[in-house]
Amino acid sequence: MAVSHLQCKECKAEYPLEALYVCERCFGPLEVAYDHSSLTAGGARDLGELRRRIQGGPQNIWRYADFLPLAGGPPGPSGRLASRVGLPAGCTPLVRADRLAAALGLREVWVKNDAANPTHSFKDRVVSVAVARARELGFRTIACASTGNLANSVAAHGAALGLDSYVFIPADLEEQKVLATGVYGTKLVGVKGSYDDVNRLCTELCAERDWAFVNINLRPYYAEGSKTLAFEIAEQLGWELPDRCIVPIASGSLFTKIAAGFREWSELGLTDNPARPQPRMNGAQAQGCSPVAKAFADGHDVCRPVRPDTIAKSLAIGNPADGPYALELARASGGAIDAVSDEEIRAGIALLARTTGIFTETAGGVTTAVLAKLAARGDIDPDERVVLVITGEGLKTLDAVRGTFETCAIEPTVEAFDSEVADALSV
Amino acid sequence: MAVLVKIPTQLRAAAGGESEAEVDGATVREVLDGLFERHAELRARISDEDGSLRRFVNVYLAGEDIRFLDGLATPVAEGAELTILPAVAGG
Numbered sequence: 001m002a003v004s005h006l007q008c009k010e011c012k013a014e015y016p017l018e019a020l021y022v023c024e025r026c027f028g029p030l031e032v033a034y035d036h037s038s039l040t041a042g043g044a045r046d047l048g049e050l051r052r053r054i055q056g057g058p059q060n061i062w063r064y065a066d067f068l069p070l071a072g073g074p075p076g077p078s079g080r081l082a083s084r085v086g087l088p089a090g091c092t093p094l095v096r097a098d099r100l101a102a103a104l105g106l107r108e109v110w111v112k113n114d115a116a117n118p119t120h121s122f123k124d125r126v127v128s129v130a131v132a133r134a135r136e137l138g139f140r141t142i143a144c145a146s147t148g149n150l151a152n153s154v155a156a157h158g159a160a161l162g163l164d165s166y167v168f169i170p171a172d173l174e175e176q177k178v179l180a181t182g183v184y185g186t187k188l189v190g191v192k193g194s195y196d197d198v199n200r201l202c203t204e205l206c207a208e209r210d211w212a213f214v215n216i217n218l219r220p221y222y223a224e225g226s227k228t229l230a231f232e233i234a235e236q237l238g239w240e241l242p243d244r245c246i247v248p249i250a251s252g253s254l255f256t257k258i259a260a261g262f263r264e265w266s267e268l269g270l271t272d273n274p275a276r277p278q279p280r281m282n283g284a285q286a287q288g289c290s291p292v293a294k295a296f297a298d299g300h301d302v303c304r305p306v307r308p309d310t311i312a313k314s315l316a317i318g319n320p321a322d323g324p325y326a327l328e329l330a331r332a333s334g335g336a337i338d339a340v341s342d343e344e345i346r347a348g349i350a351l352l353a354r355t356t357g358i359f360t361e362t363a364g365g366v367t368t369a370v371l372a373k374l375a376a377r378g379d380i381d382p383d384e385r386v387v388l389v390i391t392g393e394g395l396k397t398l399d400a401v402r403g404t405f406e407t408c409a410i411e412p413t414v415e416a417f418d419s420e421v422a423d424a425l426s427v
Numbered sequence: 428m429a430v431l432v433k434i435p436t437q438l439r440a441a442a443g444g445e446s447e448a449e450v451d452g453a454t455v456r457e458v459l460d461g462l463f464e465r466h467a468e469l470r471a472r473i474s475d476e477d478g479s480l481r482r483f484v485n486v487y488l489a490g491e492d493i494r495f496l497d498g499l500a501t502p503v504a505e506g507a508e509l510t511i512l513p514a515v516a517g518g
Contacts, residue, residue, distance in 0.1 A: 024438070
């Protein structure tokens, strides 16, 4: 396999591929380093072979196993049987959204619908990778600090693989996300406080327990799972990159890893037109929790933490771990990071639903609203190929759409329909 | 004033294996300086050259991020608990 070692993103110190996440020298984050030289040693012929291997792989993220941090390859008896182990994630639809594009005065908009994962959010990608690595490292218990979607995913993966799981969430999370976690039989702990309080508690617990906290001590492996979104987008676009991606930002990990995935494949020559610029990366936050958007607007390179107050609870991280890297990426790629109000989020959910048939949760409302904002501001050239990354399912945040439309209840007669509905609608 | 400083696992080797230390000081900065006097190696690990905290270090006073208080100038009371943690978690 191509996975090589862990490396500090700040001081470049190297570490073994263990359950480590922080550089002991400078406290910087560790990330996975690879050596892809064996993949492309034979030049263009090897690249063609690599493309065919990916296309012939399982219909899930393990088709990209060459770019994921497992020492023993994909889980399961063979690469082709990987989809029989656990809860395979990925291979979600990339939908051409012409009606959404037309509504915004754009020509080519695609929606990557990652609600179509086993527990209905992109978190299944990162959890699949983290849990597979945790099993390689011999852990028997998995855990996480979550704003909701991760809770669903960790609980479900624990159930699928027969691992004990502990899931820590803010006690005031949406009921749908609490129910869709507890049902899997996990040990669910509601913490009286914000997500940042939950995260601090879990960081302390992580030092005391021999558990695999997927987004703490397994975070370098976990984060790599987000690259598969970029790989799928490129593969689904016929081995081409988009011009621009709109991605929600909570910790900033997804945002930065999607760009890392595009760059990794371009550098290998796996995508067409290697000279083509990397996609512009636009980050999306809710105004009620926008430390990264604010730092972007103010020209700062670090984020000042905030106390979240927004309906987009899955993005409500006031102290984003990858904030500095998200800022660097937005600036270097020619993108931006914008924030939208709760009203704009509701309008974003409705716009996506009514033009694409895709019902997203509040985070997707944030992302769609930022796309609408960029289009209205004239930031997007109409000829750009834009990908909107929808990370979660609308059924998880039903309160956001309650009261946004009217229904009527009538007697089961044609007369009642004619008098109470047809006349009102002039049909 | 004596404050209990909780040291994260990643720094314990540089702190003689200690997981916590009692340090005197009237502000967060004084407490950290006291800690650095005892374990000189810790200073470069968590502080920048200008004396501010590195960007991936979080410090909490009684569970509250000191950036919501008065930063390094935040006063500390006798018996308070100061926790140093890596910032690169979660999400």
